[in-house]
Amino acid sequence: MRNPRIFTPQPLSLNTEVQLADDAANHVGRVLRMKPGEPLVLFNSEGGSYQGTIKAVSKKSVSVTLTEHRPDDNESPLRIELGQALSRGERMDWAIQKATEAGVTEITPLFTERCEVKLNSERQEKRLQHWRKVAISACEQCARNRVPVINPPQQLNDWLAARQTKLNFVLHHRTERKISGYEVPQSVSLLIGPEGGLSADEIAQAENKQFNALALGPRVLRTETAPVAAISLMQYLWGDW
Numbered sequence: 001m002r003n004p005r006i007f008t009p010q011p012l013s014l015n016t017e018v019q020l021a022d023d024a025a026n027h028v029g030r031v032l033r034m035k036p037g038e039p040l041v042l043f044n045s046e047g048g049s050y051q052g053t054i055k056a057v058s059k060k061s062v063s064v065t066l067t068e069h070r071p072d073d074n075e076s077p078l079r080i081e082l083g084q085a086l087s088r089g090e091r092m093d094w095a096i097q098k099a100t101e102a103g104v105t106e107i108t109p110l111f112t113e114r115c116e117v118k119l120n121s122e123r124q125e126k127r128l129q130h131w132r133k134v135a136i137s138a139c140e141q142c143a144r145n146r147v148p149v150i151n152p153p154q155q156l157n158d159w160l161a162a163r164q165t166k167l168n169f170v171l172h173h174r175t176e177r178k179i180s181g182y183e184v185p186q187s188v189s190l191l192i193g194p195e196g197g198l199s200a201d202e203i204a205q206a207e208n209k210q211f212n213a214l215a216l217g218p219r220v221l222r223t224e225t226a227p228v229a230a231i232s233l234m235q236y237l238w239g240d241w
Contacts, residue, residue: 085194100138114196175213
């Protein structure tokens with residue numbers, strides 16, 4: 001019997017009955033077409049998850065009885081904060097989805113010199129809500145119980161100025177510096193440029209903020225591929241892979 005994992009942004013506690021939030025209720029009732037008596041797992045990004053059983057389903061609501069608490073968090077000991085230059089279409093969705101599966105902690109979309117995506121305030125809010133749903137869906141699939149933070153889009157210089165992580169990298173192909181010789185960090189910031197890459201001035205700006213240049217081999221990676229490759233390597237070296 002299937003036992004889908006569902007995110008719901010509300011307090012959860014053992015031996016209680018909860019009414020699922022609208023998005024979760026729609027997914028369970030209309031998309032999955034689940035019925036009373038069927039099992040599912042709920043999590044709310046506060047750590048751990050809850051085994052539950054559907055008590056009632058209607059057109060607009062779903063109620064679930066929580067029967068077991070599972071404390072496993074499945075989070076990496078390495079905190080990774082990703083600054084990802086905005087890209088067009090599904091590329092940004094793909095980067096967010098795969099970075100979430102790989103264990104990223106926080107993602108900030110960035111406006112850079114060669115970024116071709118223009119967003120007014122209304123479109124920014126719509127895209128932000130969409131990206132957060134992409135991350136939630138990825139967590140439901142990959143057994144993460146904490147959804148990474150998806151920040152509103154920022155200018156590159158603002159993101160650089162706010163870094164407080166122990167080790168920082170700017171990924172580009174103008175260097176031959178490898179990811180070796182570093183002490184094991186507890187937190188990392190990773191900067192990824194847009195389709196056309198970061199400009200020389202932007203790379204210099206990052207390096208002036210104590211970002212280390214990093215190349216992942218001789219091939220140029222696409223903007224949506226680069227974060228997944230880099231995060232995977234960091235998880236292997238310093239995380240839980």
